[in-house]
Amino acid sequence: MTEKSPLATELALLLLLSTLWGASYSFIKLGVATIPPLTFIAARTLIAGAVLAVIIHGRRLGWPADRATWRKFLVQACLNSVVPFTLIAWAEQMTDAGLATILNSTSPIFVFLLTALVTRHEPLTSRKLFGVVAGLLGTCLIVGPQALDGLGNGLLAQLAIVAATICYAGAAITGRGFKGLDPMLPAAGSLLSGAALLGPVALVVDRPWTLTPSAASLAALLALATISTALAMVIYFRLVQTLGSLGATAQSYLRVPIGVGIGVLLLGERLSPTAWAGLACVVAGVIAMALPAPAHRAIMHPPRT
Incomplete structure (x- = not known):
């Protein structure tokens, strides 16, 4: 962290990103009710x-002029939107939400x-390992151990x-x-690259000009694209550099306790003791993962330069 970017600020942005994503x-559920998933995702990225x-x-930022950076944008688009969005949209038709x-x-x-086995781009400590394990345990406790009952059924979708x-x-x-670039540039570059990949496929498969989406679906698409994608991606690329x-x-x-918290505040739901324990695990895990790691305490190989 720098003096201009204290850890508290980054953790607040991490919480905001979790809320946006x-x-x-909910936006996707409303949107795909009358817009096919492929067209919906293509429109979201565009x-x-x-x-x-x-x-x-408007900010008069200069776009990268080299092909290498745009190839990185394309790779980022495939890893962060095109491939996972498509896989999840297909798989969640056959997988329980929990x-x-x-x-x-x-x-x-x-x-x-x-990081430990391949890239070694940042130091890994026992504290970060604790954070990974504690966060996953907390997620399982909040969602409920019963959610694991379906593990192995519909194996292809789960994979x-x-x-x-x-x-x-x-x-x-x-x-x-993308270190050194304003976070807005990789966010926009990867989204536009993703739209360039998904758009032609959506035009051929869905023929979107024949669709009659509802006002609710269009509003959900607009909210998803502007708030939960454009803004969220800028925050994400910043956090990758800072955290x-x-x-x-x-x-x-963090997404799981945020969703549960919304239910408690707005719907009057109550948390079980197990869920409270899970929430504590998630908070502890997130803090452990977000804290900077002293290089001399790395438990794996030191980061490659």
């Missing part, structure tokens, strides 16, 4: 990318493993969700390659 599930492009133009939530929350585990989660882990690691790959993916754990 947690709300996206609108979000266009909004950020307008802001970039189990899908748990499987979706495992990206910190894959970031930890990929698709795991594959999507691995994509998200890879995106958090490759996102480190690191593992710290940024901690938001996947």
